Amino acid sequence: MASNAIFEVTDANFDQAVLKSEQPVIVDFWAAWCGPCRALAPIVDEVATAYNGKVKVGKMDVDKNAATPQRYGIRGIPTLLIFKGGQVKEQIVGYVEKEKIEKALEPHITS
Numbered sequence: 834m835a836s837n838a839i840f841e842v843t844d845a846n847f848d849q850a851v852l853k854s855e856q857p858v859i860v861d862f863w864a865a866w867c868g869p870c871r872a873l874a875p876i877v878d879e880v881a882t883a884y885n886g887k888v889k890v891g892k893m894d895v896d897k898n899a900a901t902p903q904r905y906g907i908r909g910i911p912t913l914l915i916f917k918g919g920q921v922k923e924q925i926v927g928y929v930e931k932e933k934i935e936k937a938l939e940p941h942i943t944s
Contacts, residue, residue: 838881842891844900850891852919857941858889859934862912864896869928870911876931877913880938887942917941 842850842860851858861877863870881890895902895910905914905921915923915937923937 838885839878839890839892842893842898842901844898847893847898847901850889851916854889854916856887856889857915857917857922857938858891859938860914860916861890861892862895862902862907862910862914863892864894864910866896867910873911873928876929876934879931880934883935884938884942888938913937915941 840850851860859877859880861870861873863874877890877892880888884890893901895907909926911927913923913925913929913934914921915925922941925934925937
């Protein structure tokens with residue numbers, strides 16, 4: 834993980850790190866072999882840096898963690914899920930521009 838603003842999400846820490854978070858959380862579901870995932874990674878890093886302190890950003894390797902992607906019906910990767918208050922608020926599938934992620938995020942950030 835390139836940015837220190839990003840944490841690793843696993844099946845084991847998901848409930849505590851994501852669902853119980855006080856802040857909105859973006860989870861990037863990805864895999865090492867996935868080209869679009871690798872292309873999206875620097876954009877996710879930028880978002881993590883830009884929103885550091887307002888939003889938590891985590892990445893979950895779907896090859897190492899099967900339960901959580903299955904629980905949320907993740908079929909294609911990369912998929913970004915935005916959680917707030919333990920609920921999925923937004924879902925973005927595939928490679929997208931930074932602006933699309935920010936637009937999805939903005940309504941869930943309390944200033």
